[in-house]
Amino acid sequence: xxxxxxxxxxxxxxxxxxxxxxxxxxxxxxxxxxxxxxxxxxxxxxxxxxxxxxxxxxxxxxxxxxxxxxxxxxxxxxxxxxxxxxxxxxxxxxxxxxxxxxxxxxxxxxxxxxxxxxxxxxxxxxxxxxxxxxxxxxxxxxxxxxxxxxxxxxxxxxxxxxxxxxxxxxxxxxxxxxxxxxxxxxxxxxxxxxxxxxxxxxxxxxxxxxxxxxxxxxxxxxxxxxxxxxxxxxxxxxxxxxxxxxxxxxxxxxxxxxxxxxxxxxxxxxxxxxxxxxxxxxxxxxxxxxxxxxxxxxxxxxxxxxxxxxxxxxxxxxxxxxxxxxxxxxxxxxxxxxxxxxxxxxxxxxxxxxxxxxxxxxxxxxxxx
Amino acid sequence: xxxxxxxxxxxxxxxxxxxxxxxxxxxxxxxxxxxxxxxxxxxxxxxxxxxxxxxxxxxxxxxxxxxxxxxxxxxxxxxxxxxxxxxxxxxxxxxxxxxxxxxxxxxxxxxxxxxxxxxxxxxxxxxxxxxxxxxxxxxxxxxxxxxxxxxxxxxxxxxxxxxxxxxxxxxxxxxxxxxxxxxxxxxxxxxxxxxxxxxxxxxxxxxxxxxxxxxxxxxxxxxxxxxxxxxxxxxxxxxxxxxxxxxxxxxxxxxxxxxxxxxxxxxxxxxxxxxxxxxxxxxxxxxxxxxxxxxxxxxxxxxxxxxxxxxxxxxxxxxxxxxxxxxxxxxxxxxxxxxxxxxxxxxxxxxxxxxxxxxxxxxxxxxxxxxxxxxxxxxxxxxxxxxxxxxxxxxxxxxxxxxxx
Numbered sequence: 001x002x003x004x005x006x007x008x009x010x011x012x013x014x015x016x017x018x019x020x021x022x023x024x025x026x027x028x029x030x031x032x033x034x035x036x037x038x039x040x041x042x043x044x045x046x047x048x049x050x051x052x053x054x055x056x057x058x059x060x061x062x063x064x065x066x067x068x069x070x071x072x073x074x075x076x077x078x079x080x081x082x083x084x085x086x087x088x089x090x091x092x093x094x095x096x097x098x099x100x101x102x103x104x105x106x107x108x109x110x111x112x113x114x115x116x117x118x119x120x121x122x123x124x125x126x127x128x129x130x131x132x133x134x135x136x137x138x139x140x141x142x143x144x145x146x147x148x149x150x151x152x153x154x155x156x157x158x159x160x161x162x163x164x165x166x167x168x169x170x171x172x173x174x175x176x177x178x179x180x181x182x183x184x185x186x187x188x189x190x191x192x193x194x195x196x197x198x199x200x201x202x203x204x205x206x207x208x209x210x211x212x213x214x215x216x217x218x219x220x221x222x223x224x225x226x227x228x229x230x231x232x233x234x235x236x237x238x239x240x241x242x243x244x245x246x247x248x249x250x251x252x253x254x255x256x257x258x259x260x261x262x263x264x265x266x267x268x269x270x271x272x273x274x275x276x277x278x279x280x281x282x283x284x285x286x287x288x289x290x291x292x293x294x295x296x297x298x299x300x301x302x303x304x305x306x307x308x309x310x311x312x313x314x315x316x317x318x319x320x321x322x323x324x325x326x327x328x329x330x331x332x333x334x335x336x337x338x339x340x341x342x343x344x345x346x347x348x349x350x351x352x353x354x355x356x357x358x359x360x361x362x363x364x365x366x367x368x369x
Numbered sequence: 370x371x372x373x374x375x376x377x378x379x380x381x382x383x384x385x386x387x388x389x390x391x392x393x394x395x396x397x398x399x400x401x402x403x404x405x406x407x408x409x410x411x412x413x414x415x416x417x418x419x420x421x422x423x424x425x426x427x428x429x430x431x432x433x434x435x436x437x438x439x440x441x442x443x444x445x446x447x448x449x450x451x452x453x454x455x456x457x458x459x460x461x462x463x464x465x466x467x468x469x470x471x472x473x474x475x476x477x478x479x480x481x482x483x484x485x486x487x488x489x490x491x492x493x494x495x496x497x498x499x500x501x502x503x504x505x506x507x508x509x510x511x512x513x514x515x516x517x518x519x520x521x522x523x524x525x526x527x528x529x530x531x532x533x534x535x536x537x538x539x540x541x542x543x544x545x546x547x548x549x550x551x552x553x554x555x556x557x558x559x560x561x562x563x564x565x566x567x568x569x570x571x572x573x574x575x576x577x578x579x580x581x582x583x584x585x586x587x588x589x590x591x592x593x594x595x596x597x598x599x600x601x602x603x604x605x606x607x608x609x610x611x612x613x614x615x616x617x618x619x620x621x622x623x624x625x626x627x628x629x630x631x632x633x634x635x636x637x638x639x640x641x642x643x644x645x646x647x648x649x650x651x652x653x654x655x656x657x658x659x660x661x662x663x664x665x666x667x668x669x670x671x672x673x674x675x676x677x678x679x680x681x682x683x684x685x686x687x688x689x690x691x692x693x694x695x696x697x698x699x700x701x702x703x704x705x706x707x708x709x710x711x712x713x714x715x716x717x718x719x720x721x722x723x724x725x726x727x728x729x730x731x732x733x734x735x736x737x738x739x740x741x742x743x744x745x746x747x748x749x750x751x752x753x754x755x756x757x758x759x760x761x762x763x764x765x766x767x768x769x770x771x772x773x774x
Contacts, residue, residue, distance in 0.1 A: 002379075003372040003448045004689050010371075070371055136662035181660070240660075263765055275772075283762035283773050284755075290765050291686070291706050298685035299678070305373050318659040319678035326675065361663070 017078040025082025032209035043121040046090040053117045061117030069304040072369025073249040080253030084356040085209035096124035103234040125166040128365025131158035137364040144173035153220040163198045163213035184236040186228040195220030206355030244317040246367035248300040251324035251360045258335035259289035285334045292327040325361030332357040386459040390466020398467045401586035416475035451695035457633035464637030469586035479503035480547040502543035504534035515558040521550040530594040540590025563605045572597030583742030625704045629690040632707035635715030635747035636683045642722040642740045683711045702764040709757035712748035719744040
C-alpha cells in the first residue's frame with residue numbers, strides 16, 4: 001500500500017550514512033579530487049560500517065540482512081550528497097559482490113562472497129563500459145567465445161574503477177553480438193589473469209578521486225565455471241537496471257547537495273541591501289532544485305521497489321536515468337549560477353558537483369544498488 | 370516501508386473512474402468543447418453516482434480526530450491511504466477522459482470540497498448534496514486572495530453580501546455558491562470568511578460567461594452580489610475574527626488538498642495526449658525502446674521517452690503530497706511541488722504532442738489540440754506556476770512572504 005516512509009532499519013542505515021557523509025565524505029571530497037586519490041584509511045572507515053557485508057548471508061560471513069535495492073538507493077543518495085566520486089569508490093566492492101550474491105552459483109557465492117566479509121576494504125570491480133563514442137550498454141562489443149573448457153574474452157573496457165587494485169572483476173561480454181542484452185553475460189576474472197592488461201588511470205572531467213582504468217582483454221582465458229550463474233548464466237539486464245537506479249539515486253544526492261548549498265549561499269549573500277534569495281530570479285531556481293531532486297529520488301525509489309519485488313524494472317530504471325541525466329546537468333548548472341562568480345571558483349564545491357553530475361547521463365556500471 | 374502499490378480499494382476507484390472517463394467522457398468530448406457553456410446533461414447521473422460512492426460525506430467525528438492530529442502530529446506508526454489519495458487517483462483517470470467534463474460533474478467541485486471540509490452536520494444536511502461552486506477571485510484580486518473586497522455584513526439574522534466575483538467554475542449551472550467575503554476589511558486576511566449562497570436568493574446575478582481557451586464544457590461565470598441576503602448560519606466555520614491570520618490560514622489549507630488534485634488532473638490530461646501520440650507514431654512505424662544510449666535514439670523517440678519519464682515523476686510527486694495529506698503531515702510544500710511540476714509539465718507535454726503529431730496534432734478532428742488547450746488551465750488555477758514556486762522557495766528558504774515577495 002502506498003507509503004513514502006523508509007523502514008525503521010532503513011532509517012537507521014540512513015542515519016549512519018548521513019553521519020559518515022558529514023564527518024568523512026564531504027570534508028575530504030575536495031582534497032581527494034585534487035590529489036586524484038582516496039586515502040586507504042577513508043575506505044577503511046567506510047568498510048568498518050559494515051554496509052557492504054550487511055546483506056551477505058551469515059553462512060558466507062556476512063550479517064545476513066535482507067538484500068534490498070531500496071536500501072541501496074537510500075544509501076547511495078546520502079553518500080553522493082557528500083561526494084559522488086567517494087560514494088562510487090566506497091561502494092565499488094558491491095559492483096562484484098551484489099551480482100554474485102543475487103545470481104551466482106552456490107560455488108561462486110562460497111568462493112567469492114566470503115572475501116567481502118573480512119576486515120579490510122575489498123577491492124573488486126565491474127568492467128562494463130567500453131571506450132568508444134557509440135558505446136551502448138545494450139550493445140556490448142567485448143566478446144566471450146567458448147572453446148572446449150574455457151571462455152576466451154576479447155575486447156576493451158573503460159571506466160573500470162580500481163582496476164589496478166581489484167582482486168576480482170566481473171567482465172561484461174557478449175556471446176552473440178546481434179542479440180543485444182539477451183546475448184550478454186558476466187564473467188569472473190581474477191587479478192593477474194593472462195591476457196588482462198590494466199592501463200594507467202584515465203582522465204575525465206570529473207570523478208577524479210576515483211581511479212578509472214582502461215582494461216584490455218586479449219584472448220583472456222577463463223574456466224567455464226567462471227561465468228556468473230554457471231551454465232544458467234545471469235540476467236545482464238538486471239545488472240544494468242541496478243546500475244541505472246544507482247546513478248539516479250546519486251543524481252538525487254548531488255542535486256540535493258546543490259540545492260542546500262545554493263539555498264544557504266543565497267540567504268547569506270547580500271546585494272542591493274538584501275539577500276539575493278529575496279529575488280524571484282534566484283528563488284525560483286532554488287524552487288526548481290527542490291522539485292527536481294524530489295522527482296529524481298522518487299523515480300529511483302519506484303524502480304528499486306520493483307526490483308525488490310523481483311519485477312522487471314527495465315523501463316522504470318531507464319526512464320529514471322534519462323530524467324536524472326537531464327536534470328542533474330540543469331540543476332548543478334543553476335547551482336553555479338546562483339553563486340555567480342563564486343560558483344566558478346574551486347573553493348566552493350558546486351563546480352565539482354557540476355562536473356561529477358555531468359557523468360550521470362553517460363555512465364553505466366559504476367555502481368549497483 | 371516504501372511502497373507504490375495501490376490498495377485494492379484504490380485500484381477499484383481507478384478502474385471505475387477510467388471506465389467512466391472512457392465511456393462517458395471521451396465520446397462527448399468534442400461536442401461540449403464546441404457547445405461552450407452548455408451543461409452536458411449526459412454526465413449528470415455520473416456525478417450523482419460519484420457523489421454517492423466517493424463523495425466526501427459530512428464532517429463527523431472522524432474529521433475532528435483529523436483536526437486534532439493536525440495540531441499535534443503523531444509519529445507515524447501506521448500509514449494510511451485516505452481521501453486525498455483516493456481523489457488524486459480518481460482525478461487522474463477522469464482527466465484522462467476529459468478535464469472539461471470532469472469540472473462539469475455536478476457535486477464534484479471545489480465548492481463541495483469546501484462544504485465537506487468545514488460544514489456543521491446541519492449545514493451538510495442542507496448543502497452536502499447540492500451542486501456547489503466556489504467564488505474566490507475578483508476583478509482586482511487574483512493570486513492575492515487575501516485582498517478580496519466582497520463584503521459580508523451581519524444585519525439581524527442575516528448576512529448581507531456585496532461585491533463581484535469572477536472565474537467561478539460552474540457558476541451558472543450550480544445550485545449554491547461558496548463565496549469568500551470579508552466581514553471586516555480592517556482585519557485584513559483574518560476577516561475573510563466563506564458563505565454558502567443559494568442561487569435563488571435575491572441579489573445574486575450571473576452577469577457574464579467567459580469564453581475560454583479550454584475546459585469549455587464547464588462554464589466560468591461572473592457573479593454580482595447586490596445586497597444579497599442569506600441566513601446567519603450560512604457561514605462556513607466560525608464568524609469570529611481570530612488572531613491575525615488564523616482564519617485565512619485555515620482557508621488556505623484547503624489548497625494543500627486541492628493542489629495535488631489539480632496536479633493529478635494535469636497528469637491525466639498529459640497522459641491522454643502522450644498515449645495517443647505514442648500509439649499514433651507506432652502506427653507510423655516508430656519503435657520506442659527502453660534501454661538504448663542517447664546516440665541510438667532519434668529525436669522523436671528521445672523526446673517521447675523523456676516525456677514518459679516526466680509523467681512518471683509528475684505522478685509520484687502528486688502521490689507523495691496526497692499521501693502526506695492523508696497522514697496528517699503538513700504538506701503545503703509538497704502540494705505546491707506537485708502542482709508546480711504537473712502544471713508546467715502538463716502544458717509542455719500536451720504542447721509537444723501537438724507538435725510531434727504535425728497536422729494530426731493541430732487538427733480539431735482529433736482531441737490532442739483540445740487536451741493542449743484544456744491542460745493549460747492546470748498551470749493557472751489553484752495558484753499559478755509562479756505562486757507555487759514562491760511557496761516552494763519560501764519553504765526551503767524559511768522566508769516569509771515579506772522576505773520573498
